[in-house]
Amino acid sequence: MCIAPGGARQSRFGLIVVQLSRLFDRFLPPDRRLNPEALAWVAVLLAAIAMLAVESSIAVQVYGASVASAFLVTLVHAGALPLSMLRTSLGGVFSVLACGVLPLLGTYTPGAPWPWMVPVMITQILIIFVIGLRAHWRTALATLIASIAVSIAAALFGHTRHPESSPDSSIVNIVVFACIAGGVYVAAVIIRQWQEISSQLLQEKENTATEHSKRIVVEEKARIARELHDIIAHSMSIINIQASSAPYRHPETSSEVQKEFADISGSARQALGEMRRLLDVLRSDREDQQLSPQPKLPEIENLVHQAQQAGVRVRLEWSGDRIDGTLRDSTSLAGYRIVQEALSNAIRHARDSQVRIEVHNAGTAIRITAVNTAGRGPVEPVEQGVRRHHGLIGMRERAVSVGGEVRTGKTVDGGFEVQAVLPLGSAGSPPERRAEQHAAEDEDRL
Structure with missing residues (x-):
């Protein structure tokens, strides 16, 4: 996949999107193919809608959060997923803020994962994966570290509000998220680097092919120049010499004949001059060089x-x-x-x-x-x-x-x-x- 420098953020989707696009292409007519960019947007929007429904319902039913606050915060968190496709930094900031607010909306529920709810954890991992594919690795790493830091702060604040909560379960929950999110982050960075290397190799191949074509043209021009020099220039030189020396070799010729020989010699010299300028053009690799002066x-x-x-x-x-x-x-x-x-x-x-x-x-x-x-x-x-x-x-x-x-x-x-x-x-x-x-x-x- 060739990535244009100006559209890098809009055209890096990862191997998964490309493979899915190729899989769906097998079931389409030859003249119709899926656009990887459109396929990526469809997948991200569907995931955001699904996570919005799951996160809001679990926050209300399991953790006892109010419907309005749960829906508003989960809307911001799920909306950060498609936002990361357009503005990676802004999507990361909104997702981190939502992750810090969501655990504090409800009450502590013994036996339930906390401070990371499972759907919130999945959404945040997807956001980190998208940012890792579409932005610099530092942006994705900052989002990962900020997510872990916010979850630790939420766990500490929640433990002060609910002293009966066990800190061990929160530590395990945070460690699980950090391990999974870290692995996904590393995979996203590897895929992005592989894409950049592949695009650079493809660009180098195109440059090499272009240089090879130019070299072939230069070699062909040099070959034509050699043939012109060996055939035409040599013959014109002989004509010039014969016409120039004719009056001396045949002194009995009339003045009219001698003038005609002089005209032949002049025409031959003019043709040789034009031939030399043509040979200079053929032997030069400059594309903008022209014959000068021209008649x-x-x-x-x-x-x-x-x-x-x-x-x-x-x-x-x-x-x-x-x-x-x-x-x-x-x-x-x-x-x-x-x-x-x-x-x-x-x-x-x-x-x-x-x-x-x-x-x-x-x-x-x-x-x-x-x-x-x-x-x-x-x-x-x-x-x-x-x-x-x-x-x-x-x-x-x-x-x-x-x-x-x-x-x-x-x-x-x-x-x-x-x-x-x-x-x-x-x-x-x-x-x-x-x-x-x-x-x-x-x-x-x-």
Whole structure:
């Protein structure tokens, strides 16, 4: 049983209550289970009502107390039992006071237990047991010692009023109560300590499982970082070296070709820089670390310019309000990555196609449209199986992360179109159902 620190008093009931709850659960449907807290309250209230009836009747009939005084004092004593569930210290104080007053209400009866009547003894033992389960052990010990002290004082005072009473029977009565109540107190403290140890062990297990999960994530990120470094970073470094050294290895090349090699080298160095920042994130266990600096949506002009330098027939058109610095970084990054992926897909899957990119600021949302013609087919064989459409999924995930959406599909003339809507306001809850529907539509089209 896991015990929350803030609700320790309200959720410690002992093994008896838990076992009774499990016993009753066997006779209930699987979807209905008893609450241990409710079961404990029912048991305590029933015990308090029963003890009230028994204590008051015995105080009147056996010890000759008046009905009104007996009922009032026994009501306080029996009421201290449920009160101990809410306020342990207050319940202990009321129970001790009632135990000191009850023996003095009636007259001494030879042969009857005194100063502890049997029902009063049972009620007080139950109160000590409840306090021992729900409060610190010092509170329960103080209630036990105070109960014994009050009974001794009541016995001494009663012996002065009734000299004919035998002190031996009172001593035996008090010793019996002290032994039974002491044993119950020790059992309650042991159960409470066992519960605290069990809750601490459970909390430690949860902490260990959480740390294990974090360690697995860190190890997986490190493995991905190693693979990216070994495969992609190495290849990009080779491209950078070859492009940088090409003008020196082939001095007869024209200035246009040399400029193209310089652009290739610059793109490779930029990709290596982004790769290094990505590797730093993957190798770090900080959850709040982000890629910095990140590209912005206005920087797609450089992206288009690089594609044009590489021979891609691409045209960029801006419309609507001017995009300024008030655009959120997450939305700006999502727009840049969507355009980048759409342009990459057009280059890979439609050679010599014409690409048109439109960015429209409608005031409330950024609308991005990327359309390419059919071209002459892909530059390499299309991958089959689970590795397909990762680019479309990535675009959609980026749009959903900022509260937008992406629609993709083939055009009438055999080309491909990407439409993205990125809201400028605060991103709401991601429209996951809408994204899944669009994904299904894209699968059908492709």
